[in-house]
Amino acid sequence: MDLILWRHAEAEDLEETDDGGGADLSRRLTTKGERQASRMASWLDRQLPEGVRVLSSPAVRTEQTVIALGRKYRLRDELRPDGTVDDLLAAAQWPEGKQAVLVVGHQPTLGQTVARLLGLQAPECSIRKGAVWWLRQREKNGQLQTVLLTVQTPELL
Incomplete structure (x- = not known):
């Protein structure tokens, strides 16, 4: 199963929101x-x-990011900025799911998910705004492994 994690692109600061600075969920993408x-x-x-x-x-900001893809998507409350790694993995049905899943979300949850799945000692990875981390679960020599297929940032495209 592939799990593709896409951090939302650059967004306005809280003070710049339409409602005058407070609603984190209403932050929009910058140009x-x-x-x-x-x-x-x-x-x-x-x-x-x-x-x-x-x-x-x-x-x-995440919905604006995913709309750029031009594909059908589902909004999931479990993926809110205050969501947990367990929330994200449950929504993605990792690792039992049969099809690839693209999750558009937030730091620190995305970075914490990468750290857990790759067995890193640090509690989280830093994921740049707009970047994609593509993970795959595979079986090798009778053992399940999570491998990192690619990391891509918009600046390098």
Whole structure:
């Protein structure tokens, strides 16, 4: 099973939100963030396997990021900024799911998920805004392994 983690692109600060600074979920992408989302979406569209499930946090900035992909997606409350690694893995049905899943979400949860699945000593990885981390679970020599297939940032596209 593939688990593709996409951090939302650059978003406005809380003080810049339409409601005057407070609602984290209402933060929108900046102009730079829109370009990041578009670049990454174009790359992902060429790479994603057939039948991939796409899940997004209900935050405005994550939904704006996933809309750039132009595919059907589902908003999941478990992927909100205050969600946990367990919430994310349950929503993605990792590792039991039969199809690849793209999750559009937030730090630190995405970085914590990468650290846990790769067995890192650090509690989380730093994931850049707009970046994708692509993980795969496989069986090798009778053991289940999680491998990192690629890390891509919009700046390198």
